[in-house]
Amino acid sequence: MALGDRVHDREELPLLQGERLVLRPVRADDARALTDVLTEPEIARWWGHNDIDSVREEMPALLVIVVDGAVTGWLHVHEETERDYPSVAFDIALTTAVHGRGYAQEALRVAIRHFIDRGHHRFTIDPAVDNERAIRCYAAVGFKPVGVLRAYERAPDGRWRDGLLMDLLAVEFDG
Numbered sequence: 001m002a003l004g005d006r007v008h009d010r011e012e013l014p015l016l017q018g019e020r021l022v023l024r025p026v027r028a029d030d031a032r033a034l035t036d037v038l039t040e041p042e043i044a045r046w047w048g049h050n051d052i053d054s055v056r057e058e059m060p061a062l063l064v065i066v067v068d069g070a071v072t073g074w075l076h077v078h079e080e081t082e083r084d085y086p087s088v089a090f091d092i093a094l095t096t097a098v099h100g101r102g103y104a105q106e107a108l109r110v111a112i113r114h115f116i117d118r119g120h121h122r123f124t125i126d127p128a129v130d131n132e133r134a135i136r137c138y139a140a141v142g143f144k145p146v147g148v149l150r151a152y153e154r155a156p157d158g159r160w161r162d163g164l165l166m167d168l169l170a171v172e173f174d175g
């Protein structure tokens with residue numbers, strides 16, 4: 001059976017252990033700490049909805065990124081289990097203090113390994129076209145640019161902004 005043929009039911013998000021971080025299922029009492037991360041200026045410029053009610057709405061799809069016991073960011077996971085189109089889409093944000101130290105790459109690699117083990121064959125992520133740090137981070141994990149999604153997302157200033165669709169196939173993933 002090929003990868004992608006055996007993903008049928010969406011699972012509860014699990015706890016995943018990395019070398020330097022843990023991805024764990026979100027808890028109700030994480031809402032404040034996650035909102036604090038999303039309202040940091042360097043995060044808020046890329047993230048439109050960052051009030052505590054929006055964070056609570058996203059919670060069912062979140063894994064919390066924990067470094068040294070502290071809530072450090074989140075990984076948003078959308079698992080598509082439709083028979084002929086299985087894939088996993090990610091979004092990620094980390095507190096500014098830890099940027100540039102490889103934590104996002106590690107979090108994505110840990111999650112991708114898990115979803116490959118679950119049978120997935122394809123992953124996507126869709127940063128804003130001018131989010132150079134994010135694009136470089138995802139390219140280092142193995143994501144490739146697919147194309148520009150025009151007027152894809154509403155930026156914090158209310159204007160439509162282009163996105164870059166990137167994808168990664170399990171057969172290309174180097175772990």
Ligand SMILES: CC(C)(COP(=O)(O)OP(=O)(O)OC[C@H]1O[C@@H](n2cnc3c(N)ncnc32)[C@H](O)[C@@H]1OP(=O)(O)O)[C@@H](O)C(=O)NCCC(=O)NCCS
Nearest residue numbers: 046093094099100101102103104105127132133134136137
């Ligand atoms: C995007 C984000 C998750 C990346 O997290 P991170 O832990 O800093 O990423 P990593 O350290 O794993 O990788 C960053 C890469 O970008 C590079 N980089 C750092 N600053 C950069 C910059 N200003 N411009 C371009 N690349 C940059 C790093 O050198 C590294 O690449 P390398 O490994 O090839 O050297 C984090 O910056 C973030 O939370 N940003 C705000 C929210 C956001 O933009 N989320 C993405 C939504 S799709």
